[in-house]
Amino acid sequence: MRPTLVAEWASSTSLFRSRKACRIYSACAARSSDPAWFVFVVLVGLKQSAMAGTVISVAFASPSVSPATRECHKVPFEVSKSEINSSGVGRHVLGRGGGSPFRIGKKYSGRVTMTVATNVSRFEGVTMAPPDPILGVTEAFKADTNELKLNLGVGAYRTEELQPYVLRVVKKAETLLLEKGENKEYLPIEGLAAFNKATAELLLGADNPVIKEGRVATVQGLSGTGSLRLAAAFIQRYFPEAKALISSPSWGNHKNIFNDARVPWSEYRYYDPRTIGLDFEGMIADVKAAPDGSFVLLHGCAHNPTGIDPTPEQWEKIADVIQEKNHIPFFDVAYQGFASGNLDTDASSVRSFVSRGLEVLVAQSYSKNLGLYAERIGAINVVCASPDAATRVKSQLKRLARPMYSNPPIHGARIVANVVGNPELFNEWKAEMELMAGRIKNVRQALYDSLSEKDKSGKDWSFILRQIGMFSFTGLNKVQSENMTNKWHVYMTKDGRISLAGLSLAKCEYLTDAIIDSFHNVS
């Protein structure tokens, strides 16, 4: 029997015209007893090609495999015409660019021994992953050559000059670190102790009883993402039937995190497009309807992507329902300090839940508020009912971290510990925090003023002022957002979110024109 080459082979001659390497898959058949025929077909196919350097794959049955387990093996190889001898069989030198040879064994009494030099990739079937909806925006922005372009995609703080900003306290802390010249030894799996202490105190307040009683399990994590992932992995291991409830909408990566951690999730209503505000009734209803003991993912402050936060009264009601249903609150605190400008105010939702005696999970990030984006510094905190539970929980979080990355990176942790642990630097930080949040508030005001003035339709843009934090949900839909990018070179995410941290006062007018055009002229 001969290896059967499917019709693709026939059309493959067109592929030979392509300069790029191409692959042809043929159905495999039984073992070949006549490699000569096989090679002949190869030669015929290649004669039609003037291209050297074309890669073709031919599948054939492996003679070394027993009949019960015939496999298809795709072998990429390149035929170097000059080296085919006259008989068409025997020793052929095939290889990529004169590299490894593909040898056909000389003995072929019913068996063909093939020594494949260039292995087939095991990952043939790997397709291109879609670009990340958020990080992909910046990549697209960078590729845009238009000088009017504006990046309102990723939530990274920019100065009025639209430059990245390294906080002064961070520079000072780094100088201190250089001077100290500390070693770079492994941190323990749970991270830098000084950092863990500082971060829990920053979140909960240094004199919070839960800290004093040793009831908080804190593990340094790889910023918000890494901390959320540790918690999700922990949920999966100890609450394999529990569901996570995610706001609709939420930060896109939340779903990915729970998916990859294999935690089932569903959404609760959050954003009300009619009011461009909070759908409070919907939220409460959905949280109530979920099975008891669900993990409710809440944004501690400055909801991403909407910028819409519950009022203190609404937070109380949310806590009531969670308590009633025996849900576990799971806070994502990525913007402490960035919402109101005040670190304590921004932690008040978390603190009020904790003061009720609830056990809570809290993921923190220092990417935005200390500008430490690329250092990947954050923490997962689990407030437990007892110190013993906290100890056990911490040990299990460590056990999950060890096969992920062994121990967390040290640099960012030292910076945070130095800033938060040093009263002078800490106060400086608070002041810088206020400045950053203040700039965003100013920009919000300016954008609102500009829209109200220029938009003659009478649309109420005041939601921009009610929203808080780095982001604003503009209410633009996908098509309108695309118009923002395609026509106006304003880069944002397709859900209508703009990052005000990337907006300057100088650009407000331009943005206003873009928004008005997209909102009114595109459906």
Added chain:
Amino acid sequence: MASRTALRGLITGRGPARSAAAAFISGARSISSWWGAVEPAAKDPILGVTEAFLADPSPHKVNVGVGAYRDDNGKPVVLDCVREAERRIAGSQNMEYLPMGGSVKMIHETLKLAYGENSEFLKDKRIAAIQALSGTGACRVFADFQRRFLPDSQIYIPVPTWANHHNIWRDAHVPQRTFHYYHPESRGLDFAALMDDVKNAPNGSFFLLHACAHNPTGVDPTEEQWREISYQFKVKRHFAFFDMAYQGFASGDPERDAKAIRIFLEDGHLIGCAQSYAKNMGLYGQRVGCLSILCEDELQAVAVKSQLQQIARPMYSNPPVHGALIVSTILGDPELKNLWLKEVKGMADRIIGMRTALRENLEKLGSPLPWEHITNQIGMFCYSGLTPEQVDRLTNEYHIYMTRNGRISMAGVTTGNVGYLANAIHEITKSG
């Protein structure tokens, strides 16, 4: 509603309802925890050793546990090239997110180390690579990738290996098999059994190989043996995944230490590789490494890289910048790179010197046991052949800390403590 739930909890005594019962009874404060079922995790066998060491007040204590390099005074070392790199980069860069795949410059330099300075694969852009969280992170992303795209595959892991390898592939839900590696009787490589395992594994199996300086045994195949392994891998169409955590540390020469990988590349294998700068650049806590997968062509490499990023995104979004900056600063500057090569050789030489000293000390003490394996083995670790009970005695009686598999981290041996160490080992083993 709350009281009904509480009642149900009292009757059934089950889970969340039980907590509700407790909460109801106690009022607003919940006394029973959600985490009742959470047991304390066992201490990590390796990192736990250092914890115990630190807690020991004895002035004679010796830490030959974790594989972190120490100078001859037993102190951690920050390489000069690293200090210089840090000086150069301090304050000069903002900390904006790296691209999801990490620092392009650092990756490029790192691939040159593994694949060769002038590697055709680099030129042809056939390597899918991402910056990873040191060796652990590289292995983990690969394991997740293997699971996602070849869900029926399994991984063959050598016996013994770094303990965390098992954790990594287990948490990635990839079934594990083992293959013979260490030969206890000779304290060397069980080559025949290894080859048998390679031959008997189903075609197309995935194998985890230590590129050099095997951890924990220090036993590496010879070049000839590597060639045979590579040939057999070709016949069986196995996939070779190299964990290279000690390039430069084994022989002192990074090019030599990459020999196994180069052999496989010459033979046309499409390998995967995890690299780490934890030891050879002393960047332990910075978590800098690289995961690479050699693909058929550029197109495939782009696709594979995108999928690796897709796995990293919900794990940590993007990798930390500081360590990557240090690496690319050093490797991108010929002077700094030369300094690094010198310093790496210095570290490797010190360890080789300590191996010789430990063996000589033991032989001088008149130990009845054979100790050539100390100098035959290579890299940071020596598989002493001590039993767990003997290790416990060393710890309890002599305050010498090592992992219970008898692995000695030679990096922790100094001219100051080698005599003490030899004596202790001799005392424990002389009666056989």
